[in-house]
Each structure stands twice: as C-alpha cells, then as structure tokens.
Amino acid sequence: MDWSAIAASLTTQGLEVIQDPQQRKKLSTDYAHFSPILMAQLEGKQADLVVLARSEPEAIAVIRCCVANQIPLTVRGAGTGNYGQCVPLEGGIVLDLSPMQRIISLEPGRAVVEPGVKLGKLEQQAKQMGWELRLLPSTYQTATVGGFVSGGSTGMGAVNYGTLFDPGNVQSLTVLTMEAEPQRLILSGEAAQPVIHGYGTNGIITEITLPLTPALPWREAIVSFTNLSSAIAFAQNLAHQDGIVSKEISIQADPIPQYFSSLKSYYQPGAHWVMVIVSELDWLAFTQLAKASKGEIIFEQDPQSPGKKINLIEFNWNHTTLLARAVDPSLTYLQVFFYRDVEQILALAKLFKDEIMFHIEIMRIQGQMCLAGFPLVKFINGDRLEEIMAAHQNLGARIANPHTYSLAGGSVQPLPESQLIFKRQVDPLNLLNPGKLTD
Amino acid sequence: MDWSAIAASLTTQGLEVIQDPQQRKKLSTDYAHFSPILMAQLEGKQADLVVLARSEPEAIAVIRCCVANQIPLTVRGAGTGNYGQCVPLEGGIVLDLSPMQRIISLEPGRAVVEPGVKLGKLEQQAKQMGWELRLLPSTYQTATVGGFVSGGSTGMGAVNYGTLFDPGNVQSLTVLTMEAEPQRLILSGEAAQPVIHGYGTNGIITEITLPLTPALPWREAIVSFTNLSSAIAFAQNLAHQDGIVSKEISIQADPIPQYFSSLKSYYQPGAHWVMVIVSELDWLAFTQLAKASKGEIIFEQDPQSPGKKINLIEFNWNHTTLLARAVDPSLTYLQVFFYRDVEQILALAKLFKDEIMFHIEIMRIQGQMCLAGFPLVKFINGDRLEEIMAAHQNLGARIANPHTYSLAGGSVQPLPESQLIFKRQVDPLNLLNPGKLTD
Structure with a gap:
C-alpha cells in the first residue's frame, strides 16, 4: 500500500x-x-x-x-x-474520533453527544444542570463517551444501573457503516445493542444519546474492617439497604490499600477497606450501619467541598489495577463474577494467599446485587495465570478473561448471533479491525 | 369519668x-x-x-x-x-393531630413536617422544587404524614425504596412521651424504629423528617396480558431491569380490572393487567420490553399532562381493595409475601379459582424484588378465611394478617423486644390505646 x-x-x-x-x-x-x-x-x-x-x-x-x-x-x-x-x-x-467533541444537546435527563466528548466534561456540565451520568468509569477524566460505549461497560453507578448493556442505559447510537457509500444508521433502544461494547467493529459511532440521572449530594467514605469476610458482609448489607442510596461500593482487601499512595495517611497494615459513595441524605443511616457492622469510618469527604483532593472513584474499577501496577508492575488482574457466593472468594483467598489480592466491586446484575471481582494477581507466567483462572472456574465463579484481545474470547457468554449478523451488514468487507470481534 | x-x-x-x-x-x-x-x-x-x-x-x-x-x-x-x-x-x-399542618421546612432532599400535613400536599410542594417523596401510599390525597409513618408502611416507590422500616426512609421523629411531665424525644435514624408503624402506641409524633428523592418525568401505563403467569413474568422482568427506572409495578389479575370503573373503557374480560409508572427517559426500552414479552400497552399517560383524569397509583395498593369493595362489599383481602415464588401464586389461583383474585405489588425487600400479594377474597365466613390463609402458609407464603387489630397479631415476625422496652419507657402507664400494640 x-x-x-x-x-x-x-x-x-x-x-x-x-x-x-x-x-x-x-x-x-x-x-x-x-x-x-x-x-x-x-x-x-x-x-x-x-x-x-x-x-x-x-x-x-x-x-x-x-x-x-x-x-x-x-x-x-x-x-x-x-x-x-x-x-x-x-x-x-x-x-x-477524539476531536469530535460537540455536545449536541444537554437537557434534564438526556445528553446527545459526539463520540470524542470526554466523560468528565459531560459529567461536569450535566452536574451544573443538576443531573449526572448513570454510569461513570474510573477513567472518566480522560475517557471519551464513544470509547466508553464501545469498549467499556460500567463503573461508578453500577450498584444502581448495572451496565451499559442494560436496556435504557444507552438510548440511541448513530453509526456509519463500512461501505463504499456509508449509511448513517440511527439505532434506538435494542437496535443499538450489537454496537455497545463492540470494540468499534460494528460500525463507527458518530452520535450517542445517554440518559442522565438526577444528581444527589454524594459523600465519599472509607470503612475499615479487620477481616475480609466482615468487609464483604458490610458491603453486601449496604448494597441491600433499600433506604440508603449509594453509587459506589467496593471492597479493597488487605494489602491493596497500600498501593493507594495518596491515601497512605489512612493506611494501616491488615485493614480491609470498603470504599463507598453514599447519598448525604442517608448519611446517618449509613454511619449507624457501619457502626453496627463493626466497621470504622476512617475517611469521609463531601465531594462538593472546595478543598477536595481525593476522588474516591479513581481508586476503584480499573484504576485499582492502574494504581497497584504503578507501584508493582509485576501485577496483573482478573475479571470474575462471584455473583453472591462469598465462600468462593474466601476459599480462593485461602488457596492463593499472597498471590491474589481481592478487589471487588458491587454491581447490580438483572436486579440483583452481585460481587464482581477484579483481583490483583502476581504474574508468574501464563500457565500459572491459567491455573488461577481455572481454580476460580472450578469453584463456580465465571471469568471474563481480560487476557485475550478478541471480544468473543473475553466474553462470559458466546457472542449473540444477532451481533454477528449485524457485523456482516455494517462491515461486509470485514475491515473494522479484523480479528478483534472474533479471532 | x-x-x-x-x-x-x-x-x-x-x-x-x-x-x-x-x-x-x-x-x-x-x-x-x-x-x-x-x-x-x-x-x-x-x-x-x-x-x-x-x-x-x-x-x-x-x-x-x-x-x-x-x-x-x-x-x-x-x-x-x-x-x-x-x-x-x-x-x-x-x-x-390532623390540624397540625405546618410544613416546618422543605429543602432539596428533605422535608420536616408536622404530623397532620397531608401527603398529597407535601408531594405537590416537593414536586414544585423538583423532588418527591420516596414512598407514597394510594391514600396520599387524604392521608397524613403522621398517619403514614404510624400506621402505614409503603406504597408507590416500594420497588425502589422498600418500606418505611428501611433505615434511611425516616430520618427522624420527634415524639412526646405519655407522662405527667411529657418529654420531647428527638429520635434520629435507628432510634426512631420503634415508633415507625407503631400505631401511635409508642409516643405521640409531633414532627417528622423524611428524605425526598429527585422527581423524574414519570409515565403511567397499563400492559395487558392474556394469562397470569405472563403478566407476573413481565412484572418481575421489568422490576429487574437495571436500566429502566420504575416507581410502581403491580399485577391486577383477571377479573380485578372490572372493578376499576373509571378505566372500564380499557377493560376486556380475561385480561391480566400490569400497571406501571416508569420513567419517561426509559420509555423506549420499556415499550420494547413489553413487546418482547407479548404484552399490549392498552393505556399510557403522561402524568404531567394537563388533561389528566386517571391517577394510576389510586388503583393500586390498598385502593385496589377499596375500589373492588365499592362494587362488591362482600369482598375482603389478605396481605401475603410470596417473595419470589411465582409457583405459590399459580397453585393458589388453581386451588381457589373464583374465590381469590390476585392483586400483587412488586416491592424491594432487602435489596431483592419481591411479590407482595393483596389478594381479594370473597368472604364467606371467618373459618373459611382462616382456611385460605392456612393454604397460603402451607405453600410457604407468609401472611401479614389484616384481620387482627393488634400490631403483634398482624406482624409477620414477633415484635422486637426493643419495641416493647421502648413502649414501657414512653408510655409507662400503658395509656396509648391499650390493647393495640399487643392484645
């Protein structure tokens, strides 16, 4: 060429x-x-x-x-x-597409944007209107809306809204087809499903409509526990509180908190942290629950406070791995659905001791609160990593393998036939990053 | 005297x-x-x-x-x-106490009121500010806040916020003790628990602080199904949709809709209705789900529309029984927790045929969507009613008996000891409606 x-x-x-x-x-x-x-x-x-x-x-x-x-x-x-x-x-x-940064419309409940708009910028502008995004990844300061819809899946807010796959969380997408005469498809509701998390292989997104949710006054906190099972129990209990509104609940098992250098003044060896973002309106009920659960609130912060230095979401989701690897580049990670089975986690913690550190996010999956693990793993070699993943699966956990580059390889379930049919329609010559959808 | x-x-x-x-x-x-x-x-x-x-x-x-x-x-x-x-x-x-109608303060996220304030009035004023109550019973137009906290438990919003018992849903209560020198107790968070749903026997409430939730643009709809199990499956599926925000989901099995005289133009014999209030923002995803579930949307209404005649919540919760009894005064009802066991409902429907009509509300209980039944029962006599309740219990359903006047008698679980201790503290002479708490 x-x-x-x-x-x-x-x-x-x-x-x-x-x-x-x-x-x-x-x-x-x-x-x-x-x-x-x-x-x-x-x-x-x-x-x-x-x-x-x-x-x-x-x-x-x-x-x-x-x-x-x-x-x-x-x-x-x-x-x-x-x-x-x-x-x-x-x-x-x-x-x-990052130069396509136009916010086409922003109204109560709904944002229409070009793909290059940064999530952080959109969130900021929505907040000025009293609204916010339903889901926001830890990378939101730099990540684009198009990238999030194409290659991400969830983040802060998962405890309420699940993932981008859940109908309603992406209202519509405009995509261009990969044809000599590109078509401009407006895909609303379920029609947009094949494109969400399609890694950009199912058409080129040029416009995205996302729902917004009313912003609440949020308060960030870290609750410390002396053992892992108490931390998990508290996180689950909080997630099941119908009268306490949260938008982030994670468990950072000992010794993960040591990797959070900007939080080092709060770090104590042996502590398991539950990191939460909870509605200020429910703060009293939250503190009473923490106390009853024998958790110690070691950090709290009003995110609206002007002197704010810490951004709690940036210690969670993929940022946990990012921060840990900044300290110890030999670390890698897994993505595991434990659903509601705490025993799996405790068994794995016992089995692999120092080789795995449990970072768990609470997320809602089809209306049920689930434990989604992003354990940090000391990387020895590929075979050992496979062994560790197999041990997870043997206990009944489901792996979404982050060590494979194809969408099909990393998915918990086989790609739906509808997605493959859609692919052939929008990219008949298979030019959109060939090998990425299925290798 | x-x-x-x-x-x-x-x-x-x-x-x-x-x-x-x-x-x-x-x-x-x-x-x-x-x-x-x-x-x-x-x-x-x-x-x-x-x-x-x-x-x-x-x-x-x-x-x-x-x-x-x-x-x-x-x-x-x-x-x-x-x-x-x-x-x-x-x-x-x-x-x-209904003359105590002062709204002491109303700010984003929080209302402080005297007990006689009508829920409808409070809701209306909160909405003008862009907020609304988390939970609202079908009687809200006339019911007072104090009455709701003392004798009610939930209503519209239960699908998100559970009940008044859930920590966070009542922020604080001020109560007067029944003593020669009445004390004025300010009970915040968990301290207020013994008074909630205490039927006014645990102190006299003079001030109530409730959290508010941001108001969404809601749309009301009725989805019709030709069989009961499809209607229940749709209602459950909708309740489990993390990206579709609802605040009311009920099932009104055939022939209950015939009792809704103001909806009679929508009535068709044999139809099972799912009545929903869903966020306008998620309307497309909702209609796609209804269609995929083979439900027919026979009624829809923007509640903000000026010509609004129908108020969907007023056909649900206790109003279902009210409306049915207005047509057929021989009807009574039960209160049953089926939790997630649809088979119980279908078995009972088969067992009692025309004697029971299933009215079911979806509510969140400790983070899980549950089926709460308020079946209408053709009353024959007390023994038969006991038989019917026993049949429910034999299948594993739990009855909250609405045919007993004491709080203890109507509760699913025994009253907590803490409530009885609190009772003795605030009403040492047992003057607050003696026999009502425990008979």
Missing part, C-alpha cells in the same frame, strides 16, 4: 493525518499492558496511518478511503481501554 | 373538643371495614371525647390531662388505615 499517497489524498480532503512513527505507535496502544499476555500478543501491532476526524463528514471520508483501498480501519478515543480495543491487529488506519 | 368536666377543662385551655356522639363515632373509625372480622371485633368501640390539637403545646395539654386522669389516649390522622389503627379499644380520648 502506498501510505504516502493515501495520506496525501486524505490531507487534500482537509483531514489531519499522522505519519510520524512514534505518534502512530502511541496512538495504536491503550492500557493492554495491564496484561503481560496481551502485551506480548499485541507487540508491534500498529497503524500505518492515524487520521483524526473532527466531524461526521470527515469520518465518512476516511471510511470511503478505507473501503476503496481495502484498508483495515480501527477506531479509537482516548485509549483508556485495557484489552487492546484500539490496537489495529492488521495495521491500516487508526481513526481517532 | 366525668367527661363533661374533662371536656370543659380542655376547652378552657383553648382546645377544640368534640362531644357530639355522631362525630365521635366517625372520628373513632378508619377503613377497618375492609375486614368483616375486624368490623365485628371493633363494633361499638369509640372515643368518649375527641380532641383536636393544632400545635405541640396543645398535644401536651391533652397528654397531661390523660395521664392525670388515667384516660386512654388514641392518636389519629385522616383515618385511612385499615386495621383500626385509630379505633380506641378502651374508649377515652381520641387525639386528632
């Missing part, structure tokens, strides 16, 4: 094209380095060109170019994913 | 005293006539005097008078209870 000619052609059409090798390398990576397995598998995979789109017509120009020249196309946003969502498996063009 | 002298003494203190026998009779009753058993048991029980209190000092004057003269005292609000909550079992004084 004559990449210079392709670049020249796109530049002529007014597009910004990046050919610099270092820049191309940087824009062909995300946080897949969380996994040493993925890091090895994705080594050296990078775009031949990176193209930035500032608008839908610019995105269409790139699609036309790719289809005409049979060039693989990989879409990216801020690159905060950690399964190589934006790594071009067969090279070609990486289309960076 | 020289009631004229007592009346004169109270009148002298500026209190409004009612001696008229018809008025006294009227103000000694509530909706206990839902139960023919209770009606017989409570027959003829009425106040010797009714006293109206417009303020806390007036309530204190009545307490002093009762304690000095060992007069039983029964507190009432609007009298919308249906277990004889305001029927004075041993006569004496009925203290009507």
Whole structure:
C-alpha cells in the first residue's frame, strides 16, 4: 500500500493525518499492558496511518478511503481501554474520533453527544444542570463517551444501573457503516445493542444519546474492617439497604490499600477497606450501619467541598489495577463474577494467599446485587495465570478473561448471533479491525 | 369519668373538643371495614371525647390531662388505615393531630413536617422544587404524614425504596412521651424504629423528617396480558431491569380490572393487567420490553399532562381493595409475601379459582424484588378465611394478617423486644390505646 499517497489524498480532503512513527505507535496502544499476555500478543501491532476526524463528514471520508483501498480501519478515543480495543491487529488506519467533541444537546435527563466528548466534561456540565451520568468509569477524566460505549461497560453507578448493556442505559447510537457509500444508521433502544461494547467493529459511532440521572449530594467514605469476610458482609448489607442510596461500593482487601499512595495517611497494615459513595441524605443511616457492622469510618469527604483532593472513584474499577501496577508492575488482574457466593472468594483467598489480592466491586446484575471481582494477581507466567483462572472456574465463579484481545474470547457468554449478523451488514468487507470481534 | 368536666377543662385551655356522639363515632373509625372480622371485633368501640390539637403545646395539654386522669389516649390522622389503627379499644380520648399542618421546612432532599400535613400536599410542594417523596401510599390525597409513618408502611416507590422500616426512609421523629411531665424525644435514624408503624402506641409524633428523592418525568401505563403467569413474568422482568427506572409495578389479575370503573373503557374480560409508572427517559426500552414479552400497552399517560383524569397509583395498593369493595362489599383481602415464588401464586389461583383474585405489588425487600400479594377474597365466613390463609402458609407464603387489630397479631415476625422496652419507657402507664400494640 502506498501510505504516502493515501495520506496525501486524505490531507487534500482537509483531514489531519499522522505519519510520524512514534505518534502512530502511541496512538495504536491503550492500557493492554495491564496484561503481560496481551502485551506480548499485541507487540508491534500498529497503524500505518492515524487520521483524526473532527466531524461526521470527515469520518465518512476516511471510511470511503478505507473501503476503496481495502484498508483495515480501527477506531479509537482516548485509549483508556485495557484489552487492546484500539490496537489495529492488521495495521491500516487508526481513526481517532477524539476531536469530535460537540455536545449536541444537554437537557434534564438526556445528553446527545459526539463520540470524542470526554466523560468528565459531560459529567461536569450535566452536574451544573443538576443531573449526572448513570454510569461513570474510573477513567472518566480522560475517557471519551464513544470509547466508553464501545469498549467499556460500567463503573461508578453500577450498584444502581448495572451496565451499559442494560436496556435504557444507552438510548440511541448513530453509526456509519463500512461501505463504499456509508449509511448513517440511527439505532434506538435494542437496535443499538450489537454496537455497545463492540470494540468499534460494528460500525463507527458518530452520535450517542445517554440518559442522565438526577444528581444527589454524594459523600465519599472509607470503612475499615479487620477481616475480609466482615468487609464483604458490610458491603453486601449496604448494597441491600433499600433506604440508603449509594453509587459506589467496593471492597479493597488487605494489602491493596497500600498501593493507594495518596491515601497512605489512612493506611494501616491488615485493614480491609470498603470504599463507598453514599447519598448525604442517608448519611446517618449509613454511619449507624457501619457502626453496627463493626466497621470504622476512617475517611469521609463531601465531594462538593472546595478543598477536595481525593476522588474516591479513581481508586476503584480499573484504576485499582492502574494504581497497584504503578507501584508493582509485576501485577496483573482478573475479571470474575462471584455473583453472591462469598465462600468462593474466601476459599480462593485461602488457596492463593499472597498471590491474589481481592478487589471487588458491587454491581447490580438483572436486579440483583452481585460481587464482581477484579483481583490483583502476581504474574508468574501464563500457565500459572491459567491455573488461577481455572481454580476460580472450578469453584463456580465465571471469568471474563481480560487476557485475550478478541471480544468473543473475553466474553462470559458466546457472542449473540444477532451481533454477528449485524457485523456482516455494517462491515461486509470485514475491515473494522479484523480479528478483534472474533479471532 | 366525668367527661363533661374533662371536656370543659380542655376547652378552657383553648382546645377544640368534640362531644357530639355522631362525630365521635366517625372520628373513632378508619377503613377497618375492609375486614368483616375486624368490623365485628371493633363494633361499638369509640372515643368518649375527641380532641383536636393544632400545635405541640396543645398535644401536651391533652397528654397531661390523660395521664392525670388515667384516660386512654388514641392518636389519629385522616383515618385511612385499615386495621383500626385509630379505633380506641378502651374508649377515652381520641387525639386528632390532623390540624397540625405546618410544613416546618422543605429543602432539596428533605422535608420536616408536622404530623397532620397531608401527603398529597407535601408531594405537590416537593414536586414544585423538583423532588418527591420516596414512598407514597394510594391514600396520599387524604392521608397524613403522621398517619403514614404510624400506621402505614409503603406504597408507590416500594420497588425502589422498600418500606418505611428501611433505615434511611425516616430520618427522624420527634415524639412526646405519655407522662405527667411529657418529654420531647428527638429520635434520629435507628432510634426512631420503634415508633415507625407503631400505631401511635409508642409516643405521640409531633414532627417528622423524611428524605425526598429527585422527581423524574414519570409515565403511567397499563400492559395487558392474556394469562397470569405472563403478566407476573413481565412484572418481575421489568422490576429487574437495571436500566429502566420504575416507581410502581403491580399485577391486577383477571377479573380485578372490572372493578376499576373509571378505566372500564380499557377493560376486556380475561385480561391480566400490569400497571406501571416508569420513567419517561426509559420509555423506549420499556415499550420494547413489553413487546418482547407479548404484552399490549392498552393505556399510557403522561402524568404531567394537563388533561389528566386517571391517577394510576389510586388503583393500586390498598385502593385496589377499596375500589373492588365499592362494587362488591362482600369482598375482603389478605396481605401475603410470596417473595419470589411465582409457583405459590399459580397453585393458589388453581386451588381457589373464583374465590381469590390476585392483586400483587412488586416491592424491594432487602435489596431483592419481591411479590407482595393483596389478594381479594370473597368472604364467606371467618373459618373459611382462616382456611385460605392456612393454604397460603402451607405453600410457604407468609401472611401479614389484616384481620387482627393488634400490631403483634398482624406482624409477620414477633415484635422486637426493643419495641416493647421502648413502649414501657414512653408510655409507662400503658395509656396509648391499650390493647393495640399487643392484645
């Protein structure tokens, strides 16, 4: 392929094209380095060109170019994913949609945005109106809405709203098809399902409508426990309190808190932390529950306070792994659904002792509070990692493998046939990051 | 007792005293006539005097008078209870707190009110501020806040917030003790528990702090099904949708809808209705779910619409029984927790055919969606009613018996010891409607 000619052609059409090798390398990576397995598998995979789109017509120009020249196309946003969502498996063009930053409309209950809008910016503007996003990942300060919908799934708010897959949490998506004459599909409600968490392989998202939820006055707290089972029991109990509204409940088992350097003044060896964001309106009931559960509130903060330094959500979800790896790069992690089976966790803690550290998020799955584990694992080698995952599965836990780059490989369940049919419709030439959906 | 002298003494203190026998009779009753058993048991029980209190000092004057003269005292609000909550079992004084109608403060997230404030008025004022009550009974237009906290338990909103018992749903209560020198206790959080649903026997409530929840744009709908199990399955499925926010989900099995005369243009014989109030923001996802469940949306209404005639909540909770009895006074009802066991309901429907009609409300109990039944029963006699209740219990359902006037008798679980201890502290002479707490 004559990449210079392709670049020249796109530049002529007014597009910004990046050919610099270092820049191309940087824009062909995300946080897949969380996994040493993925890091090895994705080594050296990078775009031949990176193209930035500032608008839908610019995105269409790139699609036309790719289809005409049979060039693989990989879409990216801020690159905060950690399964190589934006790594071009067969090279070609990486289309960076992060310049598409227009908030098309923002009204009570609903936001319509372009894919490059940062979640943090949207959240901030929604809050000024008294609303907030239902779900917000720990990466929200830099992550884009398009990236979250394409490659993320949940975050803060999961305890109430589940995941992006739950009908209602994405109201509609506008996608461009990967055809010589790109179609612009407006997918509302269930029609948008195949695109959600599709890693950008099921059409190119150019517009997203998300519901908002009324903002509450939230208070952040850390409740410390001297043993893991008490911490889990408290977290579950809190999650089941119908009169205490929370939007984040996580368990950070000892010794994970030691990795949170900005919280080190609160750290005590042997402490298991439950990190919560709870409605200020229910604060009294919350503190009474913590006391009755023999938990000690070692940290509390009104997030609206002007002197705020700590942002509790940024210690949870994928940020736990990020922060731990910043201290100890030999760590990796797993993604495990324990559902409601605490015994699985306690058995694994006993079985693997120091090799696993339990980071657990409470999330609602089909109306039921569940324990979703993101355990930190000391990486020895791939075989040992497989052994550890097998041990989880033998106990009945379900693994969503974060050490595989294909969507199918990382899913708990096989991809629905409807998604594969949709894929063939919107990308008949299989140009959208080939090998990413199913390898 | 020289009631004229007592009346004169109270009148002298500026209190409004009612001696008229018809008025006294009227103000000694509530909706206990839902139960023919209770009606017989409570027959003829009425106040010797009714006293109206417009303020806390007036309530204190009545307490002093009762304690000095060992007069039983029964507190009432609007009298919308249906277990004889305001029927004075041993006569004496009925203290009507409905004139205490001051909204002390109303701010985002929180309302502080006197007990006589009508729930409907509070809801309306909260809505003007963009907030609403977490829980609202079907009787809200006339019921008072004090009556709801003392004798009610839940209503619309139960699908999210459970009941008044759930910590957080009542922030604090101020109660007067039944002593010669009445104490004014401010009970916050768990300290208020013994008073909630205490039928006014655990101190006299003079101030209530309730949390509010942000108001959403709600839409009301009726989804019709051709068989009961499909209707229940849809209701449960909807309740478990993490991305579709509802605040009311009920099942009105055939032929209950025939009793809803103002909805008769929607009635079709054999139809089982699921009545819902769902967020307008999630309307598309809701309609797609209804369609996938083979339900037909036969009615929908934006509750904010100016021409609104139907108020969906007023067909549910205790209003179902009220409306059915307006057509057929031989009907009575039960209160049954089926939890998640649909088979119990289907087995009972088969067993009792036309004798029972299933009205079921979905409510959250300790974080889990549950089926709470308020079946309508054709009343034959007390023995048959006992048989029917026994059949429910034999299948594993739990009965909260609405055919007994004492709090202990109607509770699913024995009254907690803490409540009995609290009772002795606040009412050492056992003057607050003696026999009502435990008979």
